[in-house]
Amino acid sequence: MSALILASASPRRQELLKLLGYPFITQPADILEQKHPQESPSDYVQRLAQEKAMAVLMQSAQPDTAVLGSDTVVVVANEVLEKPVNFEHFQAMMQRLSGRSHQVYTAVCLATANQQWQCCVVTDVTFRELSAEDIETYWASGEPKDKAGGYGIQGLAGKFVTRVNGSYFAVVGLPLYETEHLLKQWLATDSE
Numbered sequence: 001m002s003a004l005i006l007a008s009a010s011p012r013r014q015e016l017l018k019l020l021g022y023p024f025i026t027q028p029a030d031i032l033e034q035k036h037p038q039e040s041p042s043d044y045v046q047r048l049a050q051e052k053a054m055a056v057l058m059q060s061a062q063p064d065t066a067v068l069g070s071d072t073v074v075v076v077a078n079e080v081l082e083k084p085v086n087f088e089h090f091q092a093m094m095q096r097l098s099g100r101s102h103q104v105y106t107a108v109c110l111a112t113a114n115q116q117w118q119c120c121v122v123t124d125v126t127f128r129e130l131s132a133e134d135i136e137t138y139w140a141s142g143e144p145k146d147k148a149g150g151y152g153i154q155g156l157a158g159k160f161v162t163r164v165n166g167s168y169f170a171v172v173g174l175p176l177y178e179t180e181h182l183l184k185q186w187l188a189t190d191s192e
């Protein structure tokens, strides 16, 4: 029986993968998340998703295991925003996102010992203008700390969002349609 491992510490990714109905276990990947200077956002998220999947696959003793890794970043005017390290960093991020559109890139990599399937989903998200009070109150909620771009569309930041064009679930951390497609490709080869 083939086993599926989610290489993630993200509670959002666990909840989203559960929605697809495939049994899985979770084993977070410990990798360095650092962008190379000339790397595009798309290359960067795809590399990290692949590195997360491969790091956990290497540790797996079971030969017929598939490992799913994923990464999400927020991109504004081609600049990658990751998780905020402190209030000043968060404040600068929110000022960049206020009153304009940005892109959320989420990559998913499903890896087995013999094969890999990968996708990268880009979603446009538009924020209303944010006041200094909005930014302070949101930081005080604690929600921004563990999230790319410093916000969670599924939480209190939902009220900042005027428009989403693309995959809502990719913004939260795992694109459901595309991830199911990868799983189906794996299961098709698995039953050959």
Ligand SMILES: Cc1cn([C@H]2C[C@H](O)[C@@H](COP(=O)(O)OP(=O)(O)OP(=O)(O)O)O2)c(=O)[nH]c1=O
Binding pocket: 007, 008, 009, 010, 011, 012, 013, 028, 029, 033, 052, 070, 071, 072, 073, 074, 104, 146, 147, 148, 149, 151, 152, 153, 154, 171, 172, 173
């Ligand atoms: C933009 C956005 C991000 N996020 C989250 C999804 C991811 O958990 C996180 C992006 O950081 P990631 O580095 O992609 O993921 P992670 O460190 O949380 O988990 P792991 O690497 O172990 O899989 O931001 C939201 O929950 N809502 C949002 O609206």
